[in-house]
Amino acid sequence: MKIDRSRLERSIQDLGRIGETARGGLTRLALTDDDRRARDTMVRWMREAGLHVTVDRMGNIFAERAGEPGQPPVLIGSHIDSVPTGGKYDGQLGVLCGLEILRTLGDRGARTRHPVTLVIFTGEEGARFQPAMIASGVLAGKIALEDAYNARDRDGIRLVDELERIGYLGPEPCVPRAFRAYLELHIEQGPFLEEEGRSVGVVEGIVAIAWSRLTIHGVQDHAGPTPMRIRHDALVAAAEVVAGVRRIASAIGGELVTTVGRLDVSPNIPNAIPGRVSLSIDMRDPSDATLDVALPRLDRVVREACEREGVRYELEHYWRVPYTPFDRQVVAVVERAAQATGASWRRILSGAGHDAQYMAAIGPAGMIFVPSRDGRSHCEEEFTAIDDIEHGANTLLGAVVELAGRA
Amino acid sequence: MKIDRSRLERSIQDLGRIGETARGGLTRLALTDDDRRARDTMVRWMREAGLHVTVDRMGNIFAERAGEPGQPPVLIGSHIDSVPTGGKYDGQLGVLCGLEILRTLGDRGARTRHPVTLVIFTGEEGARFQPAMIASGVLAGKIALEDAYNARDRDGIRLVDELERIGYLGPEPCVPRAFRAYLELHIEQGPFLEEEGRSVGVVEGIVAIAWSRLTIHGVQDHAGPTPMRIRHDALVAAAEVVAGVRRIASAIGGELVTTVGRLDVSPNIPNAIPGRVSLSIDMRDPSDATLDVALPRLDRVVREACEREGVRYELEHYWRVPYTPFDRQVVAVVERAAQATGASWRRILSGAGHDAQYMAAIGPAGMIFVPSRDGRSHCEEEFTAIDDIEHGANTLLGAVVELAGRA
Numbered sequence: 001m002k003i004d005r006s007r008l009e010r011s012i013q014d015l016g017r018i019g020e021t022a023r024g025g026l027t028r029l030a031l032t033d034d035d036r037r038a039r040d041t042m043v044r045w046m047r048e049a050g051l052h053v054t055v056d057r058m059g060n061i062f063a064e065r066a067g068e069p070g071q072p073p074v075l076i077g078s079h080i081d082s083v084p085t086g087g088k089y090d091g092q093l094g095v096l097c098g099l100e101i102l103r104t105l106g107d108r109g110a111r112t113r114h115p116v117t118l119v120i121f122t123g124e125e126g127a128r129f130q131p132a133m134i135a136s137g138v139l140a141g142k143i144a145l146e147d148a149y150n151a152r153d154r155d156g157i158r159l160v161d162e163l164e165r166i167g168y169l170g171p172e173p174c175v176p177r178a179f180r181a182y183l184e185l186h187i188e189q190g191p192f193l194e195e196e197g198r199s200v201g202v203v204e205g206i207v208a209i210a211w212s213r214l215t216i217h218g219v220q221d222h223a224g225p226t227p228m229r230i231r232h233d234a235l236v237a238a239a240e241v242v243a244g245v246r247r248i249a250s251a252i253g254g255e256l257v258t259t260v261g262r263l264d265v266s267p268n269i270p271n272a273i274p275g276r277v278s279l280s281i282d283m284r285d286p287s288d289a290t291l292d293v294a295l296p297r298l299d300r301v302v303r304e305a306c307e308r309e310g311v312r313y314e315l316e317h318y319w320r321v322p323y324t325p326f327d328r329q330v331v332a333v334v335e336r337a338a339q340a341t342g343a344s345w346r347r348i349l350s351g352a353g354h355d356a357q358y359m360a361a362i363g364p365a366g367m368i369f370v371p372s373r374d375g376r377s378h379c380e381e382e383f384t385a386i387d388d389i390e391h392g393a394n395t396l397l398g399a400v401v402e403l404a405g406r407a
Numbered sequence: 408m409k410i411d412r413s414r415l416e417r418s419i420q421d422l423g424r425i426g427e428t429a430r431g432g433l434t435r436l437a438l439t440d441d442d443r444r445a446r447d448t449m450v451r452w453m454r455e456a457g458l459h460v461t462v463d464r465m466g467n468i469f470a471e472r473a474g475e476p477g478q479p480p481v482l483i484g485s486h487i488d489s490v491p492t493g494g495k496y497d498g499q500l501g502v503l504c505g506l507e508i509l510r511t512l513g514d515r516g517a518r519t520r521h522p523v524t525l526v527i528f529t530g531e532e533g534a535r536f537q538p539a540m541i542a543s544g545v546l547a548g549k550i551a552l553e554d555a556y557n558a559r560d561r562d563g564i565r566l567v568d569e570l571e572r573i574g575y576l577g578p579e580p581c582v583p584r585a586f587r588a589y590l591e592l593h594i595e596q597g598p599f600l601e602e603e604g605r606s607v608g609v610v611e612g613i614v615a616i617a618w619s620r621l622t623i624h625g626v627q628d629h630a631g632p633t634p635m636r637i638r639h640d641a642l643v644a645a646a647e648v649v650a651g652v653r654r655i656a657s658a659i660g661g662e663l664v665t666t667v668g669r670l671d672v673s674p675n676i677p678n679a680i681p682g683r684v685s686l687s688i689d690m691r692d693p694s695d696a697t698l699d700v701a702l703p704r705l706d707r708v709v710r711e712a713c714e715r716e717g718v719r720y721e722l723e724h725y726w727r728v729p730y731t732p733f734d735r736q737v738v739a740v741v742e743r744a745a746q747a748t749g750a751s752w753r754r755i756l757s758g759a760g761h762d763a764q765y766m767a768a769i770g771p772a773g774m775i776f777v778p779s780r781d782g783r784s785h786c787e788e789e790f791t792a793i794d795d796i797e798h799g800a801n802t803l804l805g806a807v808v809e810l811a812g813r814a
Contacts, residue, residue, distance in 0.1 A: 084674040085627070085682075127676045190632030207631065211677060220492070220786035223666035223689045224614070225597030225758030228656050230782060235667055236653050242646035249635050259630035260642055261677045263670065267491040269534045270618060270668045270687035271759075272785040275492075280677035282630045351632030352678075375637060378679040379627040 001108060001401065003393045008100040009386055015041060015080070015096060016088040025380025026088045030081040030123035031059070031162035038080050039168060042095065042120060049103050051118070055170025058135040058148060059122040059163045062172075065102050067115035067404065072178040074116050074404045076101060076396065077136075077355055078186060079124035086125075087382020093370070094185040095120055097393040101400050112404035114180045121355045122168070129159045131211065131319045136355035138174050140362050145174060181330050181403045182359040185368040185396045187384050189352050191375030199391040200338045201348035201369030205326050206357045207255070208288045210295060211319035212281040214241065214302055217312040220267065220275025235265055235274035237309040244301030245281055248294055256285040256294060257351065286349055288322050324357045327364035330403070334366050337398030343391035352377075368395050408515060408808065410800045415507045416793055422448060422487070422503060423495040432787025433495045437488040437530035438466070438569035445487045446575060449502065449527060456510050458525070462577025465542040465555060466529040466570045469579075472509050474522035474811065479585040481523050481811045483508060483803065484543075484762055485593060486531035493532075494789020500777070501592045502527055504800040508807050519811035521587045528762045529570070536566045538618070538726050543762035545581050547769050552581060588737050588810045589766040592775040592803045594791055596759050598782030606798040607745045608755035608776030612733050613764045614662070615695045617702060618726035619688040621648065621709055624719040627674065627682025642672055642681035644716040651708030652688055655701055663692040663701060664758065693756055695729050731764045737773035737810070744805030745775070750798035759784075775802050 018038045019028030028034045039061065046053050051063035064073060078094025098118040105116065121139075126132025129151040137143035149160035163169040188194075193201050218234030242260045249258040262280040283294050295317060306313045331347075338345040348369055359365045370392035373383040425445045426435030435441045446468065453460050453470035461469045471480065485501025505525040512523065528546075533539025536558040544550035556567035570576040595601075600608050625641030649667045656665040669687040690701050702724060713720045738754075745752040755776055766772045777799035780790040 083676055083679055086674075090629075125676075126678065127674075130677070132678065188632060189629040190634065191637060209631070219783070221783050222497075222596040222759055222785040223668050224616070224664065224691050224760065225595060225784070226664065226782060227597065227662070228664055230598060233653075233666070235649055235670060239646035239649035242642055243650065246640075246643050255634070257631065257633065257635055259640075259678070259680055261630050261672075261679050261681060262675050263642060263672050263681075264675070265668075265670050267493075267534075267785075268669045268671070269490055269532075270537070270689050271533065271539065271666070272490055272668050273666055274668060274670075275786060282677050284631050352629055353631065375633060376626070376628050377632070378629040378674075379682060 001104060001397060003100045003104050003397055005386065005390045008096060008393060011096045011099065012088065012093065015092055019082065021085055021380055023380045026082045026086050027084050028082040029084065029128040030125065031159065031166055035081055036166035042080065045099060049106055051102060054172050055168055056172035056174040057145065057170060058138050058174040059168035059170060060135050060139065060174065061120040062117055064115050064117040065105060067112045068407055071114045072180045074114050074180045074400055075119050075182045076400065077119035077121060077182060078184050079121045079355065081123055081125050083125050083127040083378050085380055086378050087380060089187045089382050089384050090377050091124060093187060093384065093389065097185045097396055100393055101397050104397060111407035113407050114404040116400055116404050124355055128153045133353055133355050133358055136358040139176065140358035141176050142358055142361065176362045179363045182356060182363055182365040183396060183399055184354055184356040185392050186354060187372045187377055188369040189372050189377035192348060193369060193371035194373065194375060196346065197344060198346050199343040199370065199388040200345035200395050202331060202335045202338055202345055203326060203350050203367035203369055204331055204347050206324040206350040206353060207284045207286045208291050208323040209321045209353055210283045210291045210317060212298060212315060212317045213278065214281065214313060214315045215276065215278040216306060218275050221273045223271040223273055226273060231273055232310045233273050234277040234311055237305045237311050238263065238277040238279055240305035241302055244305060245298065248297050248301065252290060252294060254290065256290050258283045284351060286323060321353060321357060324360050326360060326366045330364045330366035333402050334368055334395065334399045337402065338395045340398050341391050341394045368392055408511060408804060410507045410511050410804055412793065412797045415503060415800060418503045418506065419495065419500065422499055426489065428492055428787055430787045433489045433493050434491050435489040436491065436535040437532065438566065438573055442488055443573035449487065452506060456513055458509060461579050462575055463579035463581040464552065464577060465545050465581040466575035466577060467542050467546065467581060468527040469524055471522050471524040472512060474519045475814055478521045479587045481521050481807055482526050482586045482589045483523065483807065484526035484528055484589060485591050486528045486762065488530055488532050490532050490534040490785050492787055493785050494787060496594045496789050496791050497784050498531060500594060500791065500796065504592045504803055507800055508804050511804060518814035520814050521811040523807055523811050531762055535560045540760055540762050540765055543765040546583065547765035548583050549765055549768065583769045586770045589763060589770060589772040590803060590806055591761055591763040592799050593761055594779045594784055595776040596779050596784035599755060600776060600778035601780065601782060603753065604751060605753050606750040606777065606795040607752035607802050609738060609742045609745055609752055610733060610757050610774035610776055611738055611754050613731040613757040613760060614691045614693045615698050615730040616728045616760055617690045617698045617724060619705060619722060619724045620685065621688065621720060621722045622683065622685040623713060625682050628680045630678040630680055633680060638680055639717045640680050641684040641718055644712045644718050645670060645684040645686055647712035648709055651712060652705065655704050655708065659697060659701060661697065663697050665690045691758060693730060728760060728764060731767050733767055733773045734771035737771045740809050741773050741775055741802065741806045744809065745802045747805050748798050748801045775799055
């Protein structure tokens with residue numbers, strides 16, 4: 001059994017038009033009108049494929065292909081929200097490959113022991129509502145529904161109000177549920193598969209992640225008549241932190257990555273000394289122990305930068321996800337399926353968080369990677385060749401068939 | 408003749424309510440609804456004081472108290488727009504002291520040879536529409552009216568459309584006009600008067616100013632799976648520039664001040680490596696020669712920071728105002744008037760640009776400073792004691808009376 005490559009390619013193009021940017025990327029933030037339009041399209045395609053569609057209280061969409069009564073489903077999941085000026089592959093590709101698996105099973109009239117269910121998770125990116133993976137976090141019981149509902153975007157709009165506004169505040173409870181296995185196909189978002197010329201990554205686990213946020217309070221003043229000797233410039237301190245965060249990675253080395261991705265200045269005009277700067281720090285490593293070393297270094301970098309400039313600060317380490325190993329049996333199934341496609345593959349770790357991370361906490365989970373051109377993602381240039389996508393989708397199909405079993 | 412201290416204090420309080428922030432500061436950006444309300448209030452007060460009000464094509468408001476026919480007026484000017492979360496003294500104080508002078512002359516039925524005209528300039532701060540002092544720049548023939556009209560705020564809204572919307576696109580030409588003298592009272596915005604316990608600064612000139620803008624193009628990518636070795640992070644390069652701009656001031660020393668006041672990151676989310684950063688650089692010194700040394704250093708700082716991170720950039724030195732000495736006779740008149748109040752005074756330079764800078768290009772100009780508590784301005788904590796304001800206003804009154812002459 002093989003997937004229909006041209007049907008899959010067409011779906012990627014069609015869904016990719018919703019929220020498309022002028023330069024061919026995608027801006028489809030969670031629970032915006034474009035997200036609603038993309039959801040509506042997915043639900044229509046799901047129904048056309050004969051699937052039973054339900055929506056839960058976090059707006060997660062489930063499309064089930066029945067198996068034998070009482071059997072827990074094989075879940076295939078990912079997301080269709082994007083970052084601003086992101087690409088058409090991150091998330092969307094996993095959802096559309098999942099749909100293609102279900103369409104292929106339908107074409108063949110395949111009967112499986114376990115139901116096969118496609119899941120679209122709400123707001124995986126964390127670009128509009130933090131933290132990232134908020135809806136799988138609620139489903140896994142790691143984030144309280146009420147906290148998720150009260151997450152606010154930059155304009156102060158609550159997640160729950162947007163869920164309701166776009167018509168995806170569903171009736172089903174969003175709680176841990178039994179499943180045979182959870183599988184997610186995703187772009188690698190790193191350079192390794194492409195560098196080694198491989199089509200498929202058999203993902204063994206997801207690196208540990210620590211997110212921190214820092215607010216620096218300087219003294220806002222006029223940029224002209226204020227002598228250098230009396231300045232307390234929040235941005236000068238923040239710039240030292242940015243440099244220090246980079247130095248943490250070079251000093252510790254290995255696979256540790258450190259990023260300041262968000263930085264906001266107030267009042268942010270040319271002729272005022274910045275009075276306040278807030279910024280984010282993202283640190284990741286395959287080993288939790290490395291983050292245990294890196295976080296106190298961050299504390300010191302911030303303390304020293306702020307002392308030197310004479311500014312106050314608040315530093316909060318507000319989100320930490322430990323290293324997530326995937327289920328050994330699921331990984332073995334994915335490996336066999338990759339092998340069977342004849343494509344070149346390797347085992348790999350994920351440097352990015354995925355909904356699979358939370359799902360792994362409540363059941364057996366695994367992931368499949370396909371290459372990212374130049375290792376790039378979260379940008380308009382994001383691209384994966386259709387040959388690689390085909391190998392990845394057939395790997396997913398093989399793994400689903402083995403895990404779902406014959407009826 | 409003395410001004411009415413309690414009437415002036417009341418006017419400061421009343422006008423200060425329009426655009427007042429929760430913490431007692433002021434957010435009254437140019438050509439917003441709050442700016443319109445403040446203009447309407449000023450025009451009402453001007454008319455109640457029996458003044459003849461006209462508005463020019465840049466929205467500058469003129470309120471004339473007649474003198475002998477054919478005589479050029481003594482102009483008293485400043486502005487009523489503010490920076491975001493600014494204070495109630497920057498600009499507004501000069502306008503209200505000017506109004507108080509005209510009210511006092513009216514109370515006494517004083518007859519002057521030269522007319523005395525209060526001017527409110529549009530958009531002095533440059534917080535919403537750049538460059539700063541845009542309307543006096545047009546009046547002085549230094550900025551083309553069309554360029555000013557096409558200045559856009561961050562939302563892409565044109566200055567001319569906002570002028571029209573709030574009803575201040577006047578009929579009078581905005582061109583150089585003859586005047587006997589231009590006087591502007593303003594807060595010092597620096598620490599010197601307060602440190603020395605003086606009430607009045609007799610301003611000899613305005614420092615030279617250079618504004619530059621820098622855009623850095625990095626490679627936007629995912630903060631997780633992108634190894635440090637392949638990153639080109641626009642914010643890391645920008646942070647080095649911020650540190651380098653600070654070092655230029657410490658290396659050259661003297662009275663040079665350097666500031667990065669605005670910095671915008673794209674896409675500005677925690678888990679994306681910044682693909683683009685744009686920022687402003689503001690450098691000022693009493694001597695043009697110092698800026699001639701500082702600007703090439705800035706070029707080097709930017710080049711080296713961007714080379715190190717492997718990112719492209721565009722650096723533009725887009726605005727330069729040379730050192731502006733004020734008219735020696737006007738400065739001498741102000742000095743005599745300060746002396747006559749009995750207050751403690753000193754000669755001083757202005758570190759901030761003012762509309763007086765452009766007015767000095769087309770006629771005799773001078774300024775009067777009053778102290779800023781803790782040297783602070785462009786912040787909600789901006790404050791000047793009423794005792795100092797009274798001395799400043801009486802200095803302005805004395806100077807106006809001498810310059811306008813008896814009829």
